[in-house]
Amino acid sequence: MTINRRKFLGATVAASAALSAPMALAAGSGKPRVVVIGGGAGGATAARYIAKDSKGEIDVTLIEPTRTYYTCFFSNLYLGGFKEMDELGHSYGGLAAAGVNVIHDWAIGVDRDSKQVTLAGGAKLTYDKLVLSPGIDFVDNAVAGWDVTAQNAMPHAYKGGSQTELLKAQLAAMPEGGVFAMVAPPNPYRCPPGPYERVSMVAHYLKANNPTAKIIVADPKPKFSKMALFQEGWANNYGGMIDWVGEEFGGGNVEVDPNGMTLSIDGEVVSVDVCNVIPAMKAGKIAEIAGVTQGNWAPVNAADMSSKADADVYVLGDASQQGDMPKSGFSANSQAKVCANAIRGALTGSRVFPAKFSNTCWSLIDTDNGVKVGATYEATDEKIAKVDGFISSTGESSEVRKATYLESEGWYSGITADMFG
Structure with a gap:
C-alpha cells in the first residue's frame, strides 16, 4: 500500500x-x-x-x-x-x-x-x-519512583509540545559519553512503534553529536512492534550504542530516582544522564x-x-x-x-x-x-x-x-x- x-x-x-x-x-x-x-x-x-x-x-x-x-x-x-x-x-x-x-x-x-x-x-x-x-x-504509580510531578526531571514526552522540547534539550545537554535511558510502556499504549522510533532518533542525534554515548531501554514486553526491523536498523546504523533489556532480563522490574538520576533494572542500579519514562x-x-x-x-x-x-x-x-x-x-x-x-x-x-x-x-x-x-x-x-x-x-x-x-x-x-x- x-x-x-x-x-x-x-x-x-x-x-x-x-x-x-x-x-x-x-x-x-x-x-x-x-x-x-x-x-x-x-x-x-x-x-x-x-x-x-x-x-x-x-x-x-x-x-x-x-x-x-x-x-x-x-x-x-x-x-x-x-x-x-x-x-x-x-x-x-x-x-x-x-x-x-x-x-x-x-x-x-x-x-x-x-x-x-x-x-x-x-x-x-x-x-x-x-x-x-x-x-x-498515565496510570498512577505505573513506574516505581515516578509520577507526573517528576516529568521535568524524567520527561515522558508522550504528549506533543513542551515535553518533547524538554527531552530534546536534555538530550543536547548530555555529557560526552553519557547515558540515555528509556523506560518503555506495557501494552496497550499510544503508537506501538513510537518508543522504538524514538530510540532510533535519539541514536541518530547522538551518533552525530555524542558518538560515545549509550542508550539503555528497559522494556516490560518480550517483543515489540516492528522488532526485527528496528533491531536490524540499530545493528546496521548504531552498532554497540543501544542496549535493549526485555522482559526476560528484568526489563519490567524497574524503579527510577528522579532526584538521584538513577534507573534500577531488576535490582541493578545505573546512573543516567537523561531518562525518558513512558508509563502505562x-x-x-x-x-x-x-x-x-x-x-x-x-x-x-x-x-x-x-x-x-x-x-x-x-x-x-x-x-x-x-x-x-x-x-x-x-x-x-x-x-x-x-x-x-x-x-x-x-x-x-x-x-x-x-x-x-x-x-x-x-x-x-x-x-x-x-x-x-x-x-x-x-x-x-x-x-x-x-x-x-x-x-x-x-x-x-x-x-x-x-x-x-x-x-x-x-x-x-x-x-x-x-x-x-
Missing part, C-alpha cells in the same frame, strides 16, 4: 462526497447539537466532517484547551533533527472557518442524564451527541469523569464508535477500547470519519455507510530509512476486526526505504490537512 498527500486527500474528498447525500433535519425547532471534547486526530477530524458534511444543519462545538496542537506523531523526528517544532504545530483557524465553534477551555464535567458538559470557565454546553477524544493519561497509559480523564470507562479504557461499539455505556456518547482514538486497531493518529482519523457519518445519520436522517477502517504506522530509523506496518479493518458485533495487513521487510533496498519515508511525509501533510482544514 502506498499513500501520499494527494491520494490521502483524494480519498477524503471521495468520502466527503459520498457522505453529502440529501438529508432531513431531525424533529425539533433548533439544530441538533454535537459537542466534541479533544482536538487531536480523532476530535478535530470528527468536528470538521460533521460540520462540513451537514452543511450547517448541525451545530458543532469543539472543546480544546490548547490554541496550537502539536502532533505526537512525527515528534520523534524533532528529537532526531529531521523536523522543527513549528512544523508539528497546527492551529484551529481552519476548523472555525469550516463552521466549527472552537472553544479553548478544559471540559471538567459531563452529566449524561441532562446531556451537559461543564467547562472550567463555568459555561455549560448542552448536546444531543457527545464525542470524546481526549487521548491518553489509560483513557484521558474526561472519559472517566463521563462514566464511560471500564478499567483503563472506554469500550465502544465497532459500527459507529458509540460508547457501550451510552448510545449518545462516542469515544475515538487512543481512549477507546475497540478491538484490533492500534492506538495511532491514523486510527483515530479513520474512526472519526465513521463516527461522523453515524452521527450525521442519527441527527439528520442522512445515509449511513458500513464502517470500514484502516491504519498505517510509519517509523524512521535513520536518514531516508523508513519502515511501515498497517492493516484494514471491519466492524463486527464484537469488535473492530483486522481483515488483512502488511509490514516492511528486513533487508529492503535503500530505494525502497527512502520511498517509504517520503510516503510518510506525504501522509503527514495529508492527515493534518484532513484534521484541521
Whole structure:
C-alpha cells in the first residue's frame, strides 16, 4: 500500500462526497447539537466532517484547551533533527472557518442524564451527541519512583509540545559519553512503534553529536512492534550504542530516582544522564469523569464508535477500547470519519455507510530509512476486526526505504490537512 498527500486527500474528498447525500433535519425547532471534547486526530477530524458534511444543519462545538496542537506523531523526528517544532504545530483557524465553534477551555464535567458538559470557565454546553477524544493519561504509580510531578526531571514526552522540547534539550545537554535511558510502556499504549522510533532518533542525534554515548531501554514486553526491523536498523546504523533489556532480563522490574538520576533494572542500579519514562497509559480523564470507562479504557461499539455505556456518547482514538486497531493518529482519523457519518445519520436522517477502517504506522530509523506496518479493518458485533495487513521487510533496498519515508511525509501533510482544514 502506498499513500501520499494527494491520494490521502483524494480519498477524503471521495468520502466527503459520498457522505453529502440529501438529508432531513431531525424533529425539533433548533439544530441538533454535537459537542466534541479533544482536538487531536480523532476530535478535530470528527468536528470538521460533521460540520462540513451537514452543511450547517448541525451545530458543532469543539472543546480544546490548547490554541496550537502539536502532533505526537512525527515528534520523534524533532528529537532526531529531521523536523522543527513549528512544523508539528497546527492551529484551529481552519476548523472555525469550516463552521466549527472552537472553544479553548478544559471540559471538567459531563452529566449524561441532562446531556451537559461543564467547562472550567463555568459555561455549560448542552448536546444531543457527545464525542470524546481526549487521548491518553498515565496510570498512577505505573513506574516505581515516578509520577507526573517528576516529568521535568524524567520527561515522558508522550504528549506533543513542551515535553518533547524538554527531552530534546536534555538530550543536547548530555555529557560526552553519557547515558540515555528509556523506560518503555506495557501494552496497550499510544503508537506501538513510537518508543522504538524514538530510540532510533535519539541514536541518530547522538551518533552525530555524542558518538560515545549509550542508550539503555528497559522494556516490560518480550517483543515489540516492528522488532526485527528496528533491531536490524540499530545493528546496521548504531552498532554497540543501544542496549535493549526485555522482559526476560528484568526489563519490567524497574524503579527510577528522579532526584538521584538513577534507573534500577531488576535490582541493578545505573546512573543516567537523561531518562525518558513512558508509563502505562489509560483513557484521558474526561472519559472517566463521563462514566464511560471500564478499567483503563472506554469500550465502544465497532459500527459507529458509540460508547457501550451510552448510545449518545462516542469515544475515538487512543481512549477507546475497540478491538484490533492500534492506538495511532491514523486510527483515530479513520474512526472519526465513521463516527461522523453515524452521527450525521442519527441527527439528520442522512445515509449511513458500513464502517470500514484502516491504519498505517510509519517509523524512521535513520536518514531516508523508513519502515511501515498497517492493516484494514471491519466492524463486527464484537469488535473492530483486522481483515488483512502488511509490514516492511528486513533487508529492503535503500530505494525502497527512502520511498517509504517520503510516503510518510506525504501522509503527514495529508492527515493534518484532513484534521484541521
